[in-house]
Amino acid sequence: MNKHDYIGDNHILTNIKTPLTPNAFDKSDEEKIVNIQGHFAKIMEELGLDLTDDSLSGTPYRFAKMYVKELFYGLNPANKPKVSTFDNKYGYSKMLVEQNITIDSSCEHHFLPISGYAHIGYIPKNRVIELSKINRLVDYYSHRPQVQERLCLQILTDLQETLETEDVIVLVNAKHLCVSSRGIKDKNSYTTTIEYGGSFNDLAVRNEFFKICEFENRE
Ligand SMILES: [Zn+2]
Numbered sequence: 217m218n219k220h221d222y223i224g225d226n227h228i229l230t231n232i233k234t235p236l237t238p239n240a241f242d243k244s245d246e247e248k249i250v251n252i253q254g255h256f257a258k259i260m261e262e263l264g265l266d267l268t269d270d271s272l273s274g275t276p277y278r279f280a281k282m283y284v285k286e287l288f289y290g291l292n293p294a295n296k297p298k299v300s301t302f303d304n305k306y307g308y309s310k311m312l313v314e315q316n317i318t319i320d321s322s323c324e325h326h327f328l329p330i331s332g333y334a335h336i337g338y339i340p341k342n343r344v345i346e347l348s349k350i351n352r353l354v355d356y357y358s359h360r361p362q363v364q365e366r367l368c369l370q371i372l373t374d375l376q377e378t379l380e381t382e383d384v385i386v387l388v389n390a391k392h393l394c395v396s397s398r399g400i401k402d403k404n405s406y407t408t409t410i411e412y413g414g415s416f417n418d419l420a421v422r423n424e425f426f427k428i429c430e431f432e433n434r435e
Pocket residue numbers: 323324325326327328392394395
């Protein structure tokens with residue numbers, strides 16, 4: 217079953233996309249930082265914090281800058297890394313796996329960290345990619361308010377488009393702070409999501425990928 221069976225062709229563009237307003241990027245980053253700084257100061261005041269205290273006075277600005285420039289830089293398509301691909305001149309046609317790619321994301325329901333790893337495999341057709349570009353794409357899609365399922369799909373569909381092949385698999389293993397630090401407060405549980413297409417629909421091909429991941433995790 218490929219991703220289209222899963223979600224249906226009609227939904228793919230709307231469901232996988234991060235929900236944004238049409239005017240999401242009308243304001244500059246600088247304007248957003250000024251506005252968020254004001255809003256966050258209000259939240260702190262509401263909590264009873266004294267913003268004239270030396271230690272707290274700079275927090276609204278730091279918070280706003282961190283949101284716009286760091287944690288959520290991946291919302292803005294202008295920040296998408298340039299990913300160039302190359303002709304597969306050497307004709308490598310077996311599986312390539314890149315493991316333990318850092319996931320630093322945030323859950324969109326609580327705005328708390330999601331941290332973990334992505335393991336990505338693909339079988340090249342005509343195009344190959346510079347390896348670090350996979351990390352950059354993962355970083356970009358992670359730096360948005362996310363749900364892990366959507367993050368996994370956004371990485372998958374981008375790589376399928378970029379590499380011009382359906383033969384891609386994305387496995388994400390992550391801890392959600394909203395599960396470990398609040399609510400149920402489970403410190404040990406983590407979440408795994410797996411999305412794939414093309415040749416990876418074949419169980420034997422998928423198992424080859426899982427074996428490589430397991431091997432690495434034993435090291
Ligand atoms: Zn959450």
